[in-house]
Amino acid sequence: CQLPYHPEPRPPLQNPPPKMTRSKQPTPPNYYKPMMPGVVKNYGSLTVPELRAEVIEKSKKTNAPLPPGLSTMKKKKLLEELSFSSPALGRHESYTVRALNLTLLEVEDAPVSGDGNKKVEQEVIMERIEANSLPLIYVDGSTMMERVSDFTKLRRGDHICVGLNPLRKIVTAFDKLLQYMAHLEILNAYHHFIMYDDVDHLSKDGIPMTKDDKPVMICEYSNTPGGALEQAWKYGLKSVWDSPAPWMRIPFYDYVEGCSTSAAGEGIGIYRIKEDLDESDRDLIVKNMDALLASHETYSFIYRNCEHAAFAFNPKRPVWVSPQVPYLMWNLFRVLINASSIYFLLNNSVPDPRTSSMSDVHVYHIFCLLYHTLATVPVAMQSVVQLVRTVMSLTAKKERKDLSKPVFYHLIYKEFMRACIGGGLACLCLGLLPKMVRDTEQKAVAASLVLLAYTISNGVFNLSCFVTIRAMLYANGGVAVPMVGKKGRSFKRGREKSKEGNKKYNNTKREESRGRSTSRSRKKK
Secondary structure: OOOOOOOOOOOOOOOOOOOOOOOOOOOOOOOOOOOOOOOOOEEOOEEHHHHHHHHHHHHHHOOOOOOOOOOHHHHHHHHHHHHHHOHHHOOOHHHHHHHHHHHHHHHHHOOEOOOOOEOOOEEEEEEEEOHHHOOEEOOOOOOEEEEOOOHHHOOOOOEEEEEOOOOOOOOHHHHHHHHHHHHOOOOOOEEEEEEOOOOOEEOOOOOEEOOOOOEOEEEEEOOOHHHHHHHHHHHOHHHHHHOOOOEEEEEHHHHOOOOOEOOOOOEOOEEEEOOOOOHHHHHHHHHHHHHHHHHOOOOEOOOEOHHHHHHHOOOOOOOOOOOHHHHHHHHHHHHHHHHHOHHHHHOOOOOOOOOOOHHHHHHHHHHHHHHHHHHHHHHHHHHHHHHHHHHHHHHHHHHOOOOOHHHHHHHHHHHHHHHHHHHHHHHHHHHHHHHHHHHHOOHHHHHHHHHHHHHHHHHHHHHHHHHHHHHHHHHHOOEEEEEEEEOOOOOOOOOOOOHHHHHHHHHHHHHHHHHHHHHHHHHHO
16 A cells, blocks of 8 residues: 655755835725726725815915816826825825826816716806897808998998898888898898998988998899889880899999988898908909999899809809709798698598598598698708708808807807797697698688798797897897806806906916926927
C-alpha cells in the first residue's frame, strides 16, 4: 500500500524582509465601479453634494462668477486649490485629487434634482417685442414683410404691397374697405409695386413728396377700369386683351389717398417686403425700371405680372417668380375638390330602419365617407402642409440668423395656432354640415360653407390675432413672447438688462475664452 504524502515544512528565513507599511487610508466604497449620474456616492466621509459645496465655497472666496453648473475650464485650478489647502478634504492629496476629479465629472454630467446635483436648468422667459419689430409672413410661407409705419422712411427700390383691388378709382368707399381689410389681415391677396423715388416729406395735403417738392412716383404693372376703357377707345379691344395692365409710372399718392395713416401712425394696408438693399442696389433697380419702361414688355397674369417684376428687380434675388400664382392655383384646386363633395352632402339621407334595406344603409355610409374625404380631409391636409412648410422656412432663417429668437418664437406660435384654430374650426364646421342639412334643410347655406369654410376661419383667426396684438401693444408697449432658455443666461425679461449684469456676463465670457486659449496652447506644447 502507498503512504500519504506529507510535505516537509520549509525552514524559517534567517533575515526576513521588513513588511510594507501603509497609511490607514479609508477606502471609498464602490471606488472602481462606474458612477451613475445623479446618484450621491460616499468617498470616505464626504458625499458628492459636500464636495460640490466645498468647490462653490472656495470659488466664492476668490470672487469668481459661476455659471449654472461647474465649469470644466476651472476644474484644474479648483483641484489644485482645494486638494492642498482645504482641510475638509482630508490629509492625502492623491486621494483627494482623484476623488474630487471624479466628483466634478459626475456633477457636470448629472441632472440637477432637489438634493443639489447638477442639471441643465431651464426656465420660461418672457421676451417683449416692440411694434416695429413684428414681421408678417407672406403667402409663400418664407418671405417676411412689415407694416409701413412712416412714409418718410420709404426709399427708391423698396418693394411695396397693398391689398388687391381690381376696381380701383371707381368707388372711393370700396377702395377704403379693401385697404382696411388688408390692414386687418383679412384680405390675403396683394398688389405689388416698386418705389421710384425717395420720400422726403409729406405735403399739407398728405401727399408724399421728394426733396424737389415733386410727388413721389412708383412703377407697376397696373391699370384701372377707366384706363382700360380709354385704351380700348384709342387702340381697340385687342390692345386691352394683349396688354390689360401695362408697365407704367404713376404717383404714389394714388394708393394712400383718403386714408393714408391710422391712429397708430402707420399706413393702412401698406406693407414693405423686407430686403437688404444698399445704395448701388437701389440705383440698379431704378435703372432696370427705366429699361422696362422703354421696352414695353406686355403683361401676363401667370408669367409676367406685378409680383414677378417686383421680385425680379431685387439684385440679390433675381428670380422671376410670383408666389401668389401657385397659392391661388392650389386653393382653386382644393375648392374644386370641395365642390365635388356637395353632391354627396345634399343627396345623402339617413335611412329609416323600419323600411330601409341593407343596401340603403351601405349607400348612406359610402356617401358619408366620400363627403368627408372630399371636403374635410383636403382642408386638414392644407393646414398641416402649410404649417410644416412655414416651420421649415422659419427654422432655416433662424439658423442663418436672419430672424432673432423672440421673433422666431412669435411666428412659430402664430402659425401653430393658425393650423389648430383656423384649420380646426374649418374641419369642425365641415363635420357638422351633414347634421345641419338633416335638421334645417338649408342646402344653399351648406353648399356655400363647404366652399368658404377654410377662407372664413382663416380670416377670423387673422382678425383675432390683429386685435390681440394691438391690445398687447396698447397695454405693454410690446408683444410678450414666452421662450425656453437655460437658467442664468442673459435674456431680456420684459426690460433690458442692467449695466452691472452686462459687465459681469462679459467678464465671465472673457475669462472662459482666455481659459480655453491657455489650455489649448499648453496641450500643443
